[in-house]
Amino acid sequence: MARSINPARVDFVTLRLFCAVAQSGSITKGAEACHLALSAASRRLSDFEGTTGSKLLERSAQGIALTPAGHVAMQHAMRLFQGFEQFSSELGDYASGVRGHVRLWANMSALTEFLPAALATFLERHPDIRVEVEEQLSGDIVRALVDGLADVGVFAENTPAYGLDIAPFQTDELVVLCARQHPLARLKRVDFKTCLAYEFVGLNRSSSLLELTSRAAEQAGIPMRLRVQVRSFDAMCHMIAAGLGIGVVPLAACSAQVSVLELKVVRLKDPWAVRRLMMATKTGERLSAAAGLLVGHLAGLSEADKGAARPSRRRAAGA
Template identity: 45%
Template sequence: MINPHRIDFVSLSLFALVARTGSISKAATLAHLAVGAASKRISDLEVGMGAPLLERHSRGVTLTVAGQALYRHAQRILADVDLLAAELSDFTSGIVGVVRLWANTSAVTQFLPQQLATFTQANPGIRIELEEKNSSDIVLAVLDGRADVGIFADRTPTLGLQCLDYREDHLGLVVPKQHPLSRRRELHLAEALDYDFVSLSEGTSLAERLQTETEAMGRRLKLRIRVRSFDAMCQMVAAGMGVAVLPLQAVRELVRSMQLRQIALKDDWAQRSLLLGLRDINAVPRHVRTLIEHLRSTTP
């Protein structure tokens, strides 16, 4: 019978090196062990697992089926140990908590830089790990525990997450300086649908909202190109590839630097809400709650 308590991390790490290099001697060198000592550890590991893990031949070793299974688990176990070491290192350095925050591009661009800067100044013991992702990916990450807090656009299926209001942003049309619509201060989206459009990547909340609203009018979006960032969208607009729907505040500096024009959209759906999502609001750790309160109460 396998006794998992007899598996030590040195042997497990050595085995992972053997699997990657296909050689006990190469793995021994990388692990700073004598070849004989390394071979003995692998043999003891096979005895402990109750099955041969390696097929030995003149050119090295290959994994048996049992060895392949152990290697898959070893990679995950060793990665978790690395994460544990990093987290404990944080605590010895005075870090009292880490918040994994995933947010969409609108939040990262418009609101979070200044808010997180003031938060970390006031709370040096709390470290923020920020990931910029699509809204739908953010919801899934919070649900499965990869993120502690998510910020995403309304209309994103929340799949049971508990949500709090975070911020409002207003969408508008961005056009080149010499575009026929450039003198307009506001308009409805329908008035721009005869022109080519630049859009964010498929699956982003902004791209899906634009597609949904266009179809609701019985029209089709004349989509010229999809790109992955607000910056790239503005560059494409400046190059004459089309017009774009973007959060006005988020791209204000880009519009100014590229000599583009912003036009407010009068459609109701252009007023968009950003939400904070958590699995259980009442069960979040104190350092996560501290960040949430800061994000909701401060002006970015």
């Protein structure tokens, strides 16, 4: 049976000291950072290890290093600090007259294409609500929702999303971008298999878009040759314009760059090129009034765009 740790025996001063020692590799430096005497710091660390029942720090002539158990403790300690800072920030908002706080995590496509205008109208209607927006990869958004770090998430479909209630949000069209002198530039439409004859500019690893195109290449039986990987659609457009490869991007996300950089848009024939974005919250989690208002606002925009009734929520076994 796993040993249970008494939370009353773990305080924030000790956790902050532990993190400072781990980050600096020195008990002396960690004690100084936390304004503690060296002897008091050493005693706190020993008591902390005794409380957890695990050796967390490896001491040697080269300094202090984390043990495997120490790495786990470090991750949880940082998460606790993040939660406490969020707690402090949100209560501070109420004290200053801001009566609602929503944490919205969304992928790059949603933030570039749909959310700026949607958030502008929402905040105009609800000026007493603060929306904290973070751009993250789809998989990280799901984990944040499950862990309670985000209230509302928007991510690409087909992202595994166990434990979440999801609903369709918006639809975007993926197209191929290429420089005007590229062989594909003379085409209006192309299948992705034909594109695999050329080198690609792609997003960083773990992005849902890269996973989608890589899976399509695997199904076609042709390896996808990634020449350059970047972190944004803007950077992708510049790399493509420089002739470093072609790229698959959401059309609306790069429409402004197409004319400026003289890029050519070639539409994809493949069915997966029409992609849905999903909105999600944690299953069984009661939303705050502010988060509920935001979800209703975003769902209303989705309903208006589709000209249909608002989709009912469903429990996801996978988005």
